[in-house]
Each structure stands twice: as structure tokens, then as C-alpha cells.
Amino acid sequence: MSPELISILALVAMFVVATLVPVNMGVLAFVGAFLIGTLVADMAAPDIIDGFPGGLFLTLVGITYLFAIAQNNGTIDWLVDLAVRAVRGRIWAIPWIMFLIAAVLTSVGAVSPGAVAIVAPIALGFAFQYKISPLMMGLLVIHGAQAGGFSPISIYGGITAKVVEGAGLPFDQINVFVASFAVNFLVSVGLFIVLGGRKLMKRRAGDGQPDDGDDATLTPPGHLAMATPQGGAGAYGDAEGQALSEWKHEVQGDADNLLVDEPLETVVGKSRPYQILTLVGLATFATLTVAYDTDIGFTALSVALVLALISPNSQKRAVGQITWPEILLITGVSTYVGVLTAMGTIDYVGESVAGLASPLIAALLLCIIGAIVSAFASSTAVLGSIIPLAVPFLQGGSGVGAVGFVAALAVSSTIVDVSPFSTNGALVLANAQGIDKTKFFRQLLLYAAAVTVIAPVILWLLFVVLF
Numbered sequence: 505m506s507p508e509l510i511s512i513l514a515l516v517a518m519f520v521v522a523t524l525v526p527v528n529m530g531v532l533a534f535v536g537a538f539l540i541g542t543l544v545a546d547m548a549a550p551d552i553i554d555g556f557p558g559g560l561f562l563t564l565v566g567i568t569y570l571f572a573i574a575q576n577n578g579t580i581d582w583l584v585d586l587a588v589r590a591v592r593g594r595i596w597a598i599p600w601i602m603f604l605i606a607a608v609l610t611s612v613g614a615v616s617p618g619a620v621a622i623v624a625p626i627a628l629g630f631a632f633q634y635k636i637s638p639l640m641m642g643l644l645v646i647h648g649a650q651a652g653g654f655s656p657i658s659i660y661g662g663i664t665a666k667v668v669e670g671a672g673l674p675f676d677q678i679n680v681f682v683a684s685f686a687v688n689f690l691v692s693v694g695l696f697i698v699l700g701g702r703k704l705m706k707r708r709a710g711d712g713q714p715d716d717g718d719d720a721t722l723t724p725p726g727h728l729a730m731a732t733p734q735g736g737a738g739a740y741g742d743a744e745g746q747a748l749s750e751w752k753h754e755v756q757g758d759a760d761n762l763l764v765d766e767p768l769e770t771v772v773g774k775s776r777p778y779q780i781l782t783l784v785g786l787a788t789f790a791t792l793t794v795a796y797d798t799d800i801g802f803t804a805l806s807v808a809l810v811l812a813l814i815s816p817n818s819q820k821r822a823v824g825q826i827t828w829p830e831i832l833l834i835t836g837v838s839t840y841v842g843v844l845t846a847m848g849t850i851d852y853v854g855e856s857v858a859g860l861a862s863p864l865i866a867a868l869l870l871c872i873i874g875a876i877v878s879a880f881a882s883s884t885a886v887l888g889s890i891i892p893l894a895v896p897f898l899q900g901g902s903g904v905g906a907v908g909f910v911a912a913l914a915v916s917s918t919i920v921d922v923s924p925f926s927t928n929g930a931l932v933l934a935n936a937q938g939i940d941k942t943k944f945f946r947q948l949l950l951y952a953a954a955v956t957v958i959a960p961v962i963l964w965l966l967f968v969v970l971f
Contacts, residue, residue, distance in 0.1 A: 511540050511545075530832035530834065534839060552843060553839075554842070562800075562805070566808065568935065569805065570805070572822040575625075576821070577819070595634055595704050596701060599627070599641055602626075603644045608652060618800050621804070624642060627641050639944070640701065642936065642948075643932075646928045654677070654684040655677075656681065683911045778815060782811055785811050834925055871963060874890050890917070911963075929952065
């Protein structure tokens with residue numbers, strides 16, 4: 505059996521074990537990276553460690569820490585209230601506002617994870633407050649970011665143009681941008697309808713009426729719900745609940761004396777000036793990452809540190825609210841994918857497909873491979889590596905149009921960023937509040953799996969076969 509096939513089967517085994525046993529898949533992936541890397545690929549431990557996604561680690565730590573501070577001091581609640589007033593209480597409009605904000609950010613040059621990092625914590629805070637499906641809210645934010653991702657002045661658009669032109673192929677940026685926006689918008693409409701959007705259209709903020717007899721009352725729940733222990737299997741743990749318990753013990757000496765529904769305003773000092781300062785910090789973070797392309801993780805940590813130094817006592821538990829279990833899971837899988845890349849598994853699969861006799865089938869399989877790999881790794885890296893593999897049959901009069909294929913591959917490789925193993929999906933998972941993280945992870949993974957299988961086929965039919 506070839507080393508490449510062994511590495512693929514090991515990845516499948518990890519998914520099976522993580523599904524059947526409540527063990528963090530990140531641990532499985534780290535161990536798998538070590539065993540496959542050393543025993544199969546003859547890699548040294550430092551080479552394996554080189555695949556650790558340090559940038560993604562910093563991004564997740566920085567973002568969750570910064571927005572934990574903003575949540576604890578009431579800034580997120582204040583933003584949610586302002587958002588409700590801006591749409592005059594029309595709850596259904598909020599997910600679409602978040603979709604459009606994310607799309608605008610990426611279309612004017614923000615990297616997709618940067619846009620999601622800015623919008624997702626606020627959007628999911630709103631979802632928690634008003635009992636909107638966090639799955640719908642998170643997915644609309646991601647699809648919004650991907651919708652604007654291929655504008656002529658965007659990061660994805662610029663990189664794709666350079667790769668295609670470097671390969672000597674024709675390229676139409678506007679067609680790819682329109683295709684990406686239309687596909688992500690239509691998918692978002694479907695998600696909105698399926699995940700409770702029609703019920704949201706019957707609700708208005710402040711009416712205090714339950715929705716169809718369920719628990720979807722519009723009265724915001726107690727703020728401390730975000731820090732209650734998580735349920736479900738122990739795949740993630742409950743760092744937030746542990747942090748709350750420690751904090752209650754320090755403040756009151758007896759954790760049982762603090763009521764769960766007691767408003768946080770009565771126990772943690774809040775002030776409007778500090779909330780305004782937090783907004784300034786968030787605006788600074790957005791400006792630096794979008795306009796000056798500073799590193800998301802370092803920038804978020806820098807802003808968070810300033811806010812923590814100003815009010816250190818009230819922000820002590822924010823570090824405990826960093827979503828360490830999710831970070832372990834995501835960085836572990838990314839490290840394993842790094843081993844696959846280093847040992848040539850990705851190139852092996854791609855070259856095998858590109859050598860097929862039928863160009864149409866090769867184009868379909870390349871789109872599927874692009875989607876699968878991008879669900880775990882960098883979308884830009886996928887575009888840069890797969891497009892050159894398609895050059896021979898795109899230039900050989902095979903009947904496969906370069907513009908249509910690039911559009912299909914571009915959208916296939918980015919629409920799957922809803923995966924919890926991608927930066928965007930990881931940010932949504934990390935910022936979801938008041939839910940069972942294990943269940944939410946599986947929902948994201950199931951949706952990502954469906955998109956990874958279905959989207960490339962539909963996009964191939966639309967842009968390669970019919971284009």
C-alpha cells in the first residue's frame with residue numbers, strides 16, 4: 505500500500521473514532537501527524553511541527569479573547585440593542601445585514617477570515633440574545649464573506665487572476681465575482697428558509713411573545729448564560745464554565761450564592777465610557793486588519809491587552825473563555841493536513857485526476873478535490889495548486905472552457921469554508937454562545953460535508969458543462 509493511501513485511510517479512521525468516541529479529534533490528529541509523519545513519510549518531528557498553523561492559532565486565540573472582553577463588559581449587548589433599533593425591531597433583517605456587511609468587507613479587500621472575525625462574534629451574540637438559529641447566523645456570515653470574495657479588488661480575486669494569467673489562460677474577473685455572489689446568496693436564501701427564517705419574519709424585538717409556543721421569547725436571556733458549563737460529550741470541555749466557577753469563588757467565596765439569572769451588571773463593573781472605549785478598540789481592530797492588512801491574531805491580542813489593562817479585575821475570566829478545546833481540534837487537523845501536503849498526498853491525488861482521459865470528468869474531480877482540500881486547508885493555496893494542474897486539458901481543445909472551469913473551481917474551493925476545520929468555520933464555532941458545542945460542531949461538519957459533495961457537482965454542471 506502506498507504511503508499516500510495510508511495517510512488518507514488514517515484520516516478517515518480519525519473521523520470514525522472521533523464520531524464514535526468523545527475524544528477531541530485534535531488529539532487524534534496530532535498523534536496521527538506524528539505517527540504517519542515519522543513511520544510512513546520519514547519526517548522528523550521539527551518538520552511535522554512546521555505544519556502547525558501558528559497564524560490560525562493566534563487568530564482564534566486573539567479573536568475569542570477580544571470578544572470575550574467585549575461580551576463581559578456589555579459592549580456586545582449594547583451593539584445588539586443598537587442593531588435591533590436600526591432595523592426597527594425586524595429580527596429577520598439582522599442575518600441579512602450581517603451577510604451584507606461581510607460581503608462588503610471582503611469585496612473591498614478584506615481577507616475572508618478577517619471579515620468573519622469582525623462580524624461573527626457580533627452576529628452570534630445577537631443570535632444568542634434573540635434565539636435565532638446560531639447555525640443560520642454563522643453560515644450567513646460565512647457565505648456573505650465568500651459572496652464578495654472574488655471582486656476585482658478582493659484578495660481572492662487578485663490571487664486567482666495572477667494564477668490564471670500566469671498559466672496563460674483567459675480570465676474574466678467579473679464573471680467569477682458574479683458567480684460567487686449569486687451562488688452564495690442563493691445558498692443563504694435556502695438556509696434562511698430552512699433554518700427558521702420564516703418564523704423570524706413573524707417576530708419583532710420587544711413584543712415579548714413566544715414563537716409558536718416554543719421557548720423563543722424575545723426577552724434577552726441572562727447574560728451569564730454564555731459562561732455556563734457546556735453540555736454534550738467531553739470532546740470540547742467547558743472552559744467557560746470553569747472560568748465562571750473560579751471567578752465566583754474568588755468574588756464571593758461560595759459559588760452557590762450566585763444566581764444563574766442574576767444580571768451581570770450587578771456583579772461585574774460596567775460603564776458606558778469603557779464600552780465606548782471597547783467600541784473604539786473594535787473599530788481599530790477592523791481598520792487595521794482591513795485597511796492595513798495587519799495580522800488578525802496579533803492585532804486582536806494587542807487591542808484586547810489594552811482593554812484588559814484598563815480594567816484588569818473585571819476581565820480576569822476572559823482568558824478562561826478562550827475556546828481552547830476547539831482550538832486544539834482545529835490546529836490538530838490542520839497539522840495533519842500539513843503532513844499530507846509535505847509527503848505529497850495532495851499532489852498525488854490531484855495529478856492522478858488531471859491525467860484522466862476525459863477532460864470533463866477531470867474538471868469535475870478537480871473541483872471536488874479543491875472543495876475537499878479547501879475544507880481543511882487554505883483556499884488560496886488550493887487555487888494556486890489546482891489551476892496549473894488543469895492547464896494541459898484547458899489548452900488542448902478539449903471543449904472545457906477556461907473561464908467556466910476557473911469559476912467552478914473558485915466557488916467550489918471557497919464555499920466549503922463553512923467547515924469547522926477552516927478559519928471561517930472555526931471562528932463561528934468558537935464564538936457560538938449558549939449551545940452544546942459538540943452538537944454545533946457536528947452540525948457544521950454535516951453541512952460542510954454536504955456542501956463539499958454537492959456544490960462542486962452543481963457548479964461543474966452550471967459553469968463547465970452548460971457555460
